[in-house]
Amino acid sequence: MKQIIPIGYFFLLTSLPAFAAQDTTNRKWLERHAEGWHWYEPEEIAPEQSPEEPALPVSPTPAAPPVDNTLFPNKGPAPLSQAWLRENLPKYLDAAIDNPSHENVLAYYRLQKIAIDKSSAFSDASTLAITGTSELDQNNRRPLSTFATHLMDDQATENRQKLISTISQRAGIFYYVDNSEFSKRMHQIVTSVAERFNFHLTIIAKETLVGEHQVSEYLPDHGHADLMGVTTFPTVALVTPEGHYDLSAQNAIDSESLVERLIFSALRLNIITKSEFNSIRKFNYRDYDLPPIQTSVNNDLPIDPTSINKMLTGKLQ
Secondary structure (H helix, E strand, C coil), rough: CCCCHHHHHHHHCCCCCHHHHHHHHHHHHCCCHHCCCCHCCCCCCCCCCCCCCCCCCCCCCCCCCCCCCCCCCCCCCCCHHHHHHHHHHHHHHHHHCCCCCHHHHHHHHHHHHHHHHHHHHHHHHHHHHHCCCCCCHHHCCCCCCCCHHHHHHHHHHHHHHHHHHHCCCCCCCEEEEEEEEEEEEEHHHHHHHHHHHHEEEEEEECCCCCCCCCCCCCCECCCCHHCCCCCCCCCCEEECCCEEEEEEECCCCCCCHHHHHHHHHHHCCCCCCCHHHHCCCCCCCCCCCCCCCCCCCCCCCCCCCCHHHHHHHCCCC
């Protein structure tokens, strides 16, 4: 038989734990009576703990893409360098012509563009460097403007006329002839140049001149041709009063070429100075301090030049 518990008693039983807990708290406060009323005590607030931020994942260092060494082998020039392009661009052109696929044609023209861009960059850099360096600027050597080139040409022509007239006062012309048609035609040119620049002209005939080849005054050859090394007729030689000579022209040439060759002969004979010779150039000539010519034997040659000259001098016709 179940026993009925009174309601009041039941309430008391259920309330005991709460009162017991409150009583324990009150006793602790009473024991701390010197601290004052509890509502004057600052309420201890526990420091807020910030939630820990999740650590960000560390990105791994991206690895370099693998290089296909078969595309650019280590041996040979650096890929896409000028040396590499010079060696391989024709190969890509041949491949594009033999097999004009889309890839082959694009590859060739892309490589060609790199080559063109390199050339353009070099051209721009060259212009920038040369125009600021006097010894390399060709405008200093010969003007680029039309009026200035005409002026320089006119001055050179005038100096040329004066120089050849000066040479005619320091040397004469020996003219060796025979009865050939070449001598006949050349005779008119030589006499014209001699008269125009007042050269003393001596005509020496290999043989008796006959017919239209006959001239009023000439000297027979008594070994002069052999002495001077004349082997071809007609021949023009420039001769100084001291007996020095230089063969200016062998066989027939035009009057302008003859005048030019007489000037070179005068330079070789030291009849004119280098400065006088440079005055007839159609550009500003400068003497640079160039390194001396190496006279040592070049081991790359099978026979040294000195031996070649000794072996072949006088044997070539």
